[in-house]
Amino acid sequence: MKRIETLTPLQEKKLVKFRQKWLDIGLSTAPADFVQAELAISGIYKKLGKQPPIFYRCGGIMESQLAINLRRANLGNNLGNNLWNNLSLRADLGDNLRANLRANLWNNLMANLGNNLKDSLRDNLGNNLKDNLGANLMADLGNNLRNNLGNNLMANLGNNLKDNLGADLGNSLRANLRANLRANLMANLRDNLMANLGNNLRDNLGDNLKDNLGDNLKDNLVNSLGNSGLEYVSSYLYGSLDSYWIAYYLFSHQHLRKIHSSDQIELLNLWQQLARSCFWWWPFENICFVSDRPAVIHKDEQTRLHCENGPAVAFRDGWSVWYWHGISVPRWVIETPEKITPELIFSEKNAEVRRCMMQRYGWEHLLKSVNATLVDRHPDPTIGELWRWLEPDDIEVQVLHCLNGTPDRETGQQKWYSLRVSLHFRRALDASRNSYPVYHHLSDEDYLLVNHSRA
Amino acid sequence: MKKSIKKVVVNTVGAVQGDVPILRIQSLTPNGKSTKNRVVAMGEATGHDHHLVGTCERYTVSREIGGQLFRGMEIVVSEGQSVELVHKSNGEHYAIEMTPGLYFIPAPGQQQVEYDGEAERRILD
Numbered sequence: 001m002k003r004i005e006t007l008t009p010l011q012e013k014k015l016v017k018f019r020q021k022w023l024d025i026g027l028s029t030a031p032a033d034f035v036q037a038e039l040a041i042s043g044i045y046k047k048l049g050k051q052p053p054i055f056y057r058c059g060g061i062m063e064s065q066l067a068i069n070l071r072r073a074n075l076g077n078n079l080g081n082n083l084w085n086n087l088s089l090r091a092d093l094g095d096n097l098r099a100n101l102r103a104n105l106w107n108n109l110m111a112n113l114g115n116n117l118k119d120s121l122r123d124n125l126g127n128n129l130k131d132n133l134g135a136n137l138m139a140d141l142g143n144n145l146r147n148n149l150g151n152n153l154m155a156n157l158g159n160n161l162k163d164n165l166g167a168d169l170g171n172s173l174r175a176n177l178r179a180n181l182r183a184n185l186m187a188n189l190r191d192n193l194m195a196n197l198g199n200n201l202r203d204n205l206g207d208n209l210k211d212n213l214g215d216n217l218k219d220n221l222v223n224s225l226g227n228s229g230l231e232y233v234s235s236y237l238y239g240s241l242d243s244y245w246i247a248y249y250l251f252s253h254q255h256l257r258k259i260h261s262s263d264q265i266e267l268l269n270l271w272q273q274l275a276r277s278c279f280w281w282w283p284f285e286n287i288c289f290v291s292d293r294p295a296v297i298h299k300d301e302q303t304r305l306h307c308e309n310g311p312a313v314a315f316r317d318g319w320s321v322w323y324w325h326g327i328s329v330p331r332w333v334i335e336t337p338e339k340i341t342p343e344l345i346f347s348e349k350n351a352e353v354r355r356c357m358m359q360r361y362g363w364e365h366l367l368k369s370v371n372a373t374l375v376d377r378h379p380d381p382t383i384g385e386l387w388r389w390l391e392p393d394d395i396e397v398q399v400l401h402c403l404n405g406t407p408d409r410e411t412g413q414q415k416w417y418s419l420r421v422s423l424h425f426r427r428a429l430d431a432s433r434n435s436y437p438v439y440h441h442l443s444d445e446d447y448l449l450v451n452h453s454r455a
Numbered sequence: 456m457k458k459s460i461k462k463v464v465v466n467t468v469g470a471v472q473g474d475v476p477i478l479r480i481q482s483l484t485p486n487g488k489s490t491k492n493r494v495v496a497m498g499e500a501t502g503h504d505h506h507l508v509g510t511c512e513r514y515t516v517s518r519e520i521g522g523q524l525f526r527g528m529e530i531v532v533s534e535g536q537s538v539e540l541v542h543k544s545n546g547e548h549y550a551i552e553m554t555p556g557l558y559f560i561p562a563p564g565q566q567q568v569e570y571d572g573e574a575e576r577r578i579l580d
Contacts, residue, residue, distance in 0.1 A: 420571065422570045437523060437525070437568060438566075453470035455551045
């Protein structure tokens with residue numbers, strides 16, 4: 001059959017609408033439709049020859065992480081030991097909880113699903129496109145659907161969330177747990193435990209279980225997680241964020257030619273159903289953790305995560321992230337900008353975060369508020385200008401304020417950066433060169449040459 | 456639409472990608488240890504690293520420059536090859552093209568530093 005080389009004007013119009021529809025699906029903040037998600041996941045398990053799993057519904061991806069980690073690391077030992085000591089239910093717990101949970105949870109289906117279903121489906125669908133579409137049209141569709149949606153969904157949202165999750169899990173778990181999730185988690189764990197133990201146990205254990213478990217779990221969680229017990233459990237099953245590749249394979253079949261087999265479409269429909277109903281999911285043998293979608297997603301005109309007065313992404317489990325034009329910043333920088341001071345700006349170690357704080361505070365505002373004096377201004381703004389002032393505690397500060405040599409490739413704008421430098425510099429050029437120790441030995445001419453090769 | 460990445464080419468002295476400096480060198484340090492590592496700096500806050508793309512030999516070394524000892528990576532780009540230093544950070548940085556030649560990139564901690572009132576500290580991105 002002859003390959004399709006170009007789209008008709010009508011198909012082009014449909015493509016634009018189709019892309020927007022799938023972008024809306026990918027960025028949906030509606031509560032998850034867990035019933036639909038679970039039906040789709042059960043269908044995917046069936047394709048693997050597996051029984052439908054037990055589902056663990058989570059209010060967000062942090063709760064999912066904690067739920068998986070806690071079930072993996074803590075329930076077996078901590079919960080078992082606590083109950084063991086308190087309740088003398090060794091046999092029941094051994095059978096019903098520890099053995100059950102451990103055996104069920106850690107036979108991971110992720111690789112199976114990824115290799116056998118998702119990747120091979122995409123390979124097969126891709127081959128169908130190659131057989132039916134001309135190379136130029138495939139590239140056009142790829143740009144319009146996969147890359148465009150991919151940039152919007154995965155590059156700007158999915159990867160940022162992963163970065164934040166990883167950082168939060170690794171670095172500030174204790175704070176997250178205490179601040180955002182303790183109450184949520186406690187309820188989930190308790191409820192799940194209750195469900196597992198069943199009516200008989202629940203009735204028997206009653207208040208004893210609730211009271212003891214609550215306190216013991218709380219202490220164990222804080223200690224274990226805060227010290228080293230938690231790890232980021234990766235998933236490449238992104239639910240709504242998988243829209244970018246689903247749309248790519250679906251458009252040709254729906255609007256150009258029936259190019260996929262019925263089996264392939266059946267499977268693609270399951271993925272489509274998942275994309276329309278939930279966020280990330282983590283499949284294991286017999287149990288699957290499914291996360292709700294974000295309740296809030298805010299972006300700027302360049303589709304970077306951004307919100308001026310609240311979280312850029314917030315989940316119903318209480319976990320949120322704050323962004324200033326694509327840069328992850330602490331919550332207070334966004335929600336209480338009046339707390340930003342020159343001292344806090346220049347004590348911030350991260351150059352990007354410092355730049356955001358500076359933008360919020362305003363460079364001119366800063367110069368006025370600290371009564372700054374200009375020491376030197378180099379004709380090349382990428383070398384910058386030296387400013388000096390006295391902090392409230394009479395400590396003298398000198399700052400190099402310079403323009404990034406290369407415009408932002410998204411916005412075309414150049415950004416100003418500020419670095420605190422030693423007081424002994426009198427020339428902006430010396431301060432700039434000194435910030436790179438490997439260039440200390442360069443002459444003025446050579447350093448200016450390097451500075452012109454900035455990226 | 457996927458955006459093309461504008462490249463900057465390392466000139467006769469070196470080039471800078473954000474907080475990562477590249478220096479052209481004339482010779483390799485003896486006894487450098489061959490490495491497969493392509494990451495020259497981690498974006499600790501953004502999660503986006505600076506990494507080398509393309510065919511090149513790489514060695515971890517301690518090298519004296521201007522009377523100061525630096526740890527880092529020496530990179531050999533052979534004739535006919537082209538290597539790029541790439542950093543993905545919401546469009547913050549362009550790629551730097553490294554034409555055939557020898558290069559040195561200091562290790563994290565010795566790349567860009569900022570004075571903190573008492574001493575110089577490493578800059579993170």
